[in-house]
Amino acid sequence: MFYWFLKTIVIGPIIKLLFRPWVEGEEHIPEEGAAIFASNHLSFSDSIFLPLVVSRRVTFLAKSDYFTGRGIKGRLTAAFFKGVGQLPVDRSGGKASNAALTSGLKVLRRGELLGIYPEGTRSPDGRLYRGRTGVARMALEAGVPVIPVAMIGTDKAQPTGKVIPRIMRVGVRVGKPLDFSRYEGMEDDRFVLRSITDEVMYELMLLSGQEYVDMYATSMKDRLVSAARAKARELQEAAKPGSAAPELEEALDAAEGRVRPASATARDAAVDEAGDDDADGGGPVVAAS
Numbered sequence: 001m002f003y004w005f006l007k008t009i010v011i012g013p014i015i016k017l018l019f020r021p022w023v024e025g026e027e028h029i030p031e032e033g034a035a036i037f038a039s040n041h042l043s044f045s046d047s048i049f050l051p052l053v054v055s056r057r058v059t060f061l062a063k064s065d066y067f068t069g070r071g072i073k074g075r076l077t078a079a080f081f082k083g084v085g086q087l088p089v090d091r092s093g094g095k096a097s098n099a100a101l102t103s104g105l106k107v108l109r110r111g112e113l114l115g116i117y118p119e120g121t122r123s124p125d126g127r128l129y130r131g132r133t134g135v136a137r138m139a140l141e142a143g144v145p146v147i148p149v150a151m152i153g154t155d156k157a158q159p160t161g162k163v164i165p166r167i168m169r170v171g172v173r174v175g176k177p178l179d180f181s182r183y184e185g186m187e188d189d190r191f192v193l194r195s196i197t198d199e200v201m202y203e204l205m206l207l208s209g210q211e212y213v214d215m216y217a218t219s220m221k222d223r224l225v226s227a228a229r230a231k232a233r234e235l236q237e238a239a240k241p242g243s244a245a246p247e248l249e250e251a252l253d254a255a256e257g258r259v260r261p262a263s264a265t266a267r268d269a270a271v272d273e274a275g276d277d278d279a280d281g282g283g284p285v286v287a288a289s
Helices: 002-019 046-052 071-083 095-109 134-142 190-208 217-239 246-255 262-274
Strands: 022-024 035-039 058-063 087-089 113-116 146-152 171-174
Touching: 002 046, 002 071, 035 046, 035 134, 035 190, 046 058, 046 113, 046 146, 058 095, 087 095, 095 113, 095 134, 113 134, 134 190, 146 190
Parallel strands: 022 171, 035 113, 035 146, 058 087, 058 113
Antiparallel strands: 146 171
């Protein structure tokens, strides 16, 4: 009940008025029966815009963090997701992943629509990443079609970390349902699951126009975080007195209107090479921070 109250009375009309979402391929959405919406994932708001353009109810698997937040914001977020019938998913793997699959299968066996993001997390850079095989396993176990859905422009309307979205048009492009009944009874074959998942991701690539990257989005996020930490350490080291490279010292001097003699620069470089900071008798040059 709360789902329809928010969609048709509270949130839905306002979002439609402000963002004027467009939809292509609406004829591919089944009027009845279970199906899986497999979508690319660009923004937090994907789970809002997709159900908005579908006349039937769509239940999404949402990360469990949304249901366990603390403080006023955390409680409001949890209440919102519970109210619209979203299902918490523990993404730690193992038994937690099996529990998520079980929750999704319950929705499908009720003849409803299930929304899932095969990438497992939002894209860190707008590209499309390798899909997780959970979508394939659920499709085979429930015997339902997979409908590829591409969200268009939601990352520009609400980039990661931005609370208040930018008012602009966004779109939803719905592809033809994918039938994997030919693989019936093969849900435990990992090669079949990978083949199905790759087929789904290929369709998403065509629908969205995104560049495809054959690695998991979580792995790319880890790389970006590691690179950012390494860069932060590098800047911290460069900011320490006496540890800045000659090029950085020259840039700092130039910014402050001082010009260092070329001979001094060459001499400092020679001192650094020799490893003797006090060779000139005056000690190391200290860069002010």
